[in-house]
Amino acid sequence: MRFHLLCLTLLLAVAFALATALEPWFQSWAGSRTQTDNLVQVALGDSRRLFANHFFVKADAYFHSGYYPTIYDNKEGFDTAHMVEDTRTVGQEAAEEEENFLGKPKDWLDAFSRHFYPARHTHLGDSGCGHSCCLRAKAGQGHDPNCPHKDHDRAGAPGEEREILPWLRLSASLDPQRVETYVVASFWLRSKLNKINEAEQLLREGLQANPGDCEILLELGRVYFEDRRDAARARNVWELALKNWRQRQAHTTEPNLLVYATLLNNLALLEREQKNYSRAIEHFTALKEVSPNKEGIQNWIDYLKTNAPAAAAGDRREEFPRSSDRP
């Protein structure tokens, strides 16, 4: 009995000694999950990034009302999420590509089964249900007066894009370092759902997780400039983004030139609108270096140099591209 008690005491002492030695090491260990108070991160570790990606793709599948390729289908037309493509064609009618990953039916079962799942390419918020008549209506040809789908233009009601938001929210929660999620969610929130405050709040969350990120700052600047009509704050945010881009990406092997060019273009348009023509010319000059459309930009510079002072004096409205136009 005494021997057993001694053994027990010895084991307890060894366990206690080991705990005092291991605990400080564990707390400072880089792989310790206790460093975060995020329950999801503790539970899933780095695998949460995989789930985040899955839910981001899920949001795109919702954007297509369930018409989405599986791993067994041809995913050529779906390499980039279409909801992301739409954020890059602001103010323009996105080119309607007839990505038909299903192809022709391979057998009678395949043909038959297509009646039981979404088998037509549509986007949320688009008119119609995907029938050929609705697609023609979308292309501007309108419905026949007797078409049974003539109400579908109205059925594709604005605001249906809200359905992608739960998956984007979940994706952002699972992987706060995934910048694309914040930008895409913010775009749909402010442009289609008129949720400006929520978009700004989300972008600020994104900035907390990714301090100084250029893409988030670019989108935040758009919130100020396009939605809040606050040019001063938009300028500050975009200039900070430009500064960060030059510090972080200018010397990398594959810099994100699209973000850089968009920032310069937006700043140039903002300065032009604020009648700071010299600053606008500076931004256009910087943009010319990276843009493939050098001639067009040079024309704008020339126009500003010759006509801008007169326009400023006469307060004449110039024919310039909108802020959303691409360089």
Add this chain to the structure above:
Amino acid sequence: MNRVMNPVESARLPEIAPRAATVAGWKSILAIAGVVIKELYRRKDFYVLFVLTALITLIMGSVNIFNQENIVRYLKEICLFLIWAASLVISITTTARQIPAERENRTLFPLLAKPVARHQLLLGKFFGCWLASGVSLAWFYLFLGTVAGVKEHQWPVLNYCQALTLHWFMLGMVCALTLLGSIVFAAPSSNTTIMLVVTVGVLLMGRHLHKVALKLGEPSQTLLSAVYFAIPHLELFDARDLLIHNWGLIRWDIWAAGLGYGAVYSALFLMLACLLFRRQAIH
């Protein structure tokens, strides 16, 4: 001591007028089916799964997403996934235990001695399980329709009816297959596990088998294509995406053809089960 019954004796129909025999046969089948349905609402499986589904759906529905109201598709997806999982569990576990339970409780002998023919017993068990699954499905879909309708302010009753009937006929195939399994496999646990694996496998892979087959060389291509055309395509009956994303109604002739496809496979599995059961010695 176990008594071995002569399978041919017990399988033989009593010698009475054909019309009266048919009526009596259906009475026996319905009586057995009634007992199975009563078993469903006496057991707690359905209640537990229904409460769990309702609880998860309501909690998910109460989440505030960017102060945006009327977001409902994610809720329908979660709820439908839970309904599909619950219905498969209910139908497979209920069906898998029918024949083994009768054997274990020694109630199979009195049943067959009533006289109830073996095929009547199997049909009774099948209809009981199928109807019980239908009753539970109706409750699940009623709940889903109510939750979605309240949030969405749309009541596409016909779409729900189509999805429900397709789902129900799919469960009919699963019940018939499980009944066949309960005659082939010794223990209900192994039958349940195999049927769950097969069902989930067909639901996930069934649609894509031919695509995979076309990328293979011979003879794998022919073999896999043969499997593709031979298996019951349970995934045909999965109209969840149409319901979630508010697509229109399925054409009624296509819907009826789908139900017919399910009915043919159910009949095939039941016939196989009857044949095997008829030849099986009952210990």
